[in-house]
Amino acid sequence: MDWLATLKSVAPTVAAALFGPLGAVAVASVGELLGLSGATKDKISEIIQAGQMTPEQIGKLKELELEYQNNEKERGFKYAELSFKDRDSARTANVSGGTQKPLFWLSLLLLSITLGTECMVLFKGYPEGTDPLVVGRVLGLMDAVAMLVLSYWYGTTNGSAMKTELLVAKP
Numbered sequence: 504m505d506w507l508a509t510l511k512s513v514a515p516t517v518a519a520a521l522f523g524p525l526g527a528v529a530v531a532s533v534g535e536l537l538g539l540s541g542a543t544k545d546k547i548s549e550i551i552q553a554g555q556m557t558p559e560q561i562g563k564l565k566e567l568e569l570e571y572q573n574n575e576k577e578r579g580f581k582y583a584e585l586s587f588k589d590r591d592s593a594r595t596a597n598v599s600g601g602t603q604k605p606l607f608w609l610s611l612l613l614l615s616i617t618l619g620t621e622c623m624v625l626f627k628g629y630p631e632g633t634d635p636l637v638v639g640r641v642l643g644l645m646d647a648v649a650m651l652v653l654s655y656w657y658g659t660t661n662g663s664a665m666k667t668e669l670l671v672a673k674p
Contacts, residue, residue: 506551513561514568516575521547529571536563610652617645 511518520529521544534542537550537560550556556564575581621642629638 506548509551510547514564514571516571517564517568519581520571532567533564536560536567606655610656613648613652617649620645 507518510521517529517533520526521533523529526544530542530544530547533547534540537547537556539546539550624638624642629635
C-alpha cells in the first residue's frame with residue numbers, strides 16, 4: 504500500500520505540506536495526532552502502511568486538512584506551491600540583486616582550488632610526514648565544497664529528493 508497515495512486521498516493539503524518547506528511542521532502535526540513522539544515521515548508511513556490508523560485519528564487528520572486549507576485561504580498561498588515559490592524568489596533575488604557576478608568568481612575560485620589541490624595530490628603526492636587520514640579529510644571537505652558550488656549553480660529538484668525518499672522506502 505502506498506502511504507503517500509493514502510494520505511493524499513484523506514488529506515491532500517497536509518500531504519503537500521509534508522514535502523514542502525514547512526514539512527517539519529506538518530510532520531509534527533500529523534505525528535501528534537497519531538500519538539507519535541519524535542515523529543518522522545518514516546514513522547508516519549509505517550503507521551499508514553500498516554493500516555493502524557483508528558477512525559478517530561482519521562477524523563483528526565481530516566480536521567487537520569481543513570485547518571491547513573483555511574491557512575491557505577487566510578495567508579494566500581498553497582502548500583503545494585511553496586517550494587516552487589521559495590526557489591523562484593531566491594533565483595529572482597540572485598539575478599536582480601546583482602549577486603551573480605561575485606558568486607560566479609567565488610565559485611570559480613573554490614572549484615579551481617579544489618581541482619588544483621586534488622591534481623597536486625594525485626600527481627605529486629602529499630608532503631612526507633603528513634598523516635594520510637588528514638589529507639583524506641581535507642580532500643573530502645574540498646569535494647563537499649565543490650559539490651555545494653555545483654549544486655548551487657545547477658541545482659537539484661524537489662522531485663529528485665522525493666524520488667530518493669521513495670527509493671529508500673521501497674522494500
